[in-house]
Amino acid sequence: MTDLTRGWARQQDAVDELAFLRDRVYRPDPELLYLDGNSLGMLPMATRERMHRLIDEEWGRNLVRGWQHWATLPLDVGDRIGTLIGAAPGQVVVCDSISVNLYKLAVASLQAQPGRKVLVTDTGNFPSDRYVLQGVAERCKGQLRLVPTDPVLGVTLDNVRTYLADDVALVAFSHVDYRSAAINDVVTLTEQAHRAGALVLWDLAHSVGSVPIDLDAVGVDFAVGCTYKYLNAGPGAPAFLYVRRDLQDRLANPIQGWWSAADPFDMEAPYTPAAGIGQWQTGTAPIPGLVAVDVGAGLLAEAGVDRLREKSIRLTEYLIALTDAWLTPLGFAVASTRDPERRGGHVVLANDEAYRISLAATAAGVVGDARPPNLLRLTPAPLTTSFADVWEAVSRLRDLVASNAHLALPAQRARIT
Ligand SMILES: Cc1ncc(COP(=O)(O)O)c(C=O)c1O
Incomplete structure (x- = not known):
């Protein structure tokens, strides 16, 4: 006792x-x-100190010259987050919100597999995830299939099986349920979805920095996560996304912002996507938030x-x-x-x-x-x-x-x- x-x-x-x-x-x-x-x-x-330095020195004094070293932060900090979630370098980028990153990956999944029109998630997944997937399904003339969530155990394998078929493009669940805290079985559910030929996305909002996960070892296709929870990066700090290396150039980011382009400053050129994970960015990186993510990820790595x-x-x-x-x-x-x-x-x-x-x-x-x-x-x-x-x-x-x-x-x- x-x-x-x-x-x-x-x-x-x-x-x-x-x-x-x-x-x-x-x-x-x-x-x-x-x-x-x-x-x-x-x-x-450490974030308070780093923020003061950013504001006074890097922004206040260096002004636009700061971009010379800020520009690679989304990828550098992404690699740092990668060490927390079992992702080798070059597969994580810090950008946008979870909602926007989920949108990009869901649309890309449907467009890359024209024969598959169905997105699958669970009834108890975080509202934004369900709303985004529902909107994507409607606009892409697809369908959203909702697996019932067990209020204590989350997504169970028995429940999922009947929702998977050869029409499913993407299966998207949360690693840790935002309400019950149930840990969903990433290994088994990923394997099950792959067996049906679907791509798999995990939302790590409530697990990054809290519950270990090994994305590369499991063979997960995509992950998204936020940085303002266990990563302590502050309100509205940018999210991250993971795309498995071999999928990065096979799928296309549907939001072709200039930060996703091969050479953002070649302003006369038609759009060419950046190679690798950089393609999955959208617009200008939010530097204050990124700096805070860097410090937060460093603290977790130290622990x-x-x-x-x-x-x-x-x-x-x-x-x-x-x-x-x-x-x-x-x-x-x-x-x-x-x-x-x-x-x-x-x-x-x-x-x-x-x-x-x-x-x-x-x-x-x-x-x-x-x-x-x-x-x-x-x-x-x-x-x-x-x-x-x-x-x-x-x-x-x-x-x-x-x-x-x-x-x-x-x-x-x-x-x-
Ligand atoms: C599990 C989960 N997914 C998605 C979100 C939404 O993230 P964002 O506001 O970055 O789009 C949250 C927010 O708390 C969340 O807990």
Whole structure:
């Protein structure tokens, strides 16, 4: 049985080899317990310094001359992210948002395989993924096929089988489910989709820097991911995309922006796509965001994704043990799988008052978030969270729910949760 004393949590922190990283992020409010790093990661101290240098020296002083070294950042930082997701150099580029990158790859997949008109995803995939795929299917005169998502286990092989046939162009799932935290089985599902002759795309938004993945070894065709969650690159920092090397020039980017061209400054020439992964860019690279991605990816590389994952499992197991002891008697239920091998970096708790509890928790200095229909999402990001933080967060939640403090708050959902 887990020891539920604060002393035990402190002992774990004392021997945690990643504990030093907790002080690498900006903490203007030392009392704040931040359990929402899978929505927006914290601000690394190194990013503050790097941003100041970018603004004062690189932009302020160098002005347009900065492009001499900024121009290759999308590919250089892409390679750095590649080391976190098992991608050899030259297959990852940092650009656009997940939504735009998914659009480019979905259209390219349909256009490269005229006999295949179907896109497959799952009913519980992140809304933007479903919306983009639905729009692409409609505009390309194709069809979107939706596999039912298990609310705890995510996409199961048994469910997927009946949705795959020789008319499927692309199968797109999330590696870690944004609500339940279920880890989908990348190896088996990729193999199954390939057996049907389809291309496969994985959305790594909730896994990059949190749950290891080995894209090259598995033979994944495409991946997309964002950098503002576990990569701590800040609000609106650019996303990334991975295209397996041998597909990069066989498929065409449907958004032929100048940054996807072979020579962007040969302005008289007709469009010729860049060779390799560079073709998958669109327009001007967002340099402040890219610089922040560079620092964030460096921090994760220093920690090591395997070590982070190991700590993350221990933190989420501890969070669940505290929940069972203190929150279940108050009406919460653990809604993520209890199998740590199948659970990503966050835990969801079901409670019909999840939204108001999330508001009250924020007021009490415990920041998580609520997701419909009745879920409270809590993320002890291993880079920035200690065992003592988890102990303190769950005890504050217990106290506020026991006192019914949340019932005084408005039940009407705000636009942003
Ligand atoms: C799983 C997943 N996919 C896609 C997105 C959307 O990403 P973007 O805003 O970069 O298009 C998110 C955003 O949180 C997400 O969690």
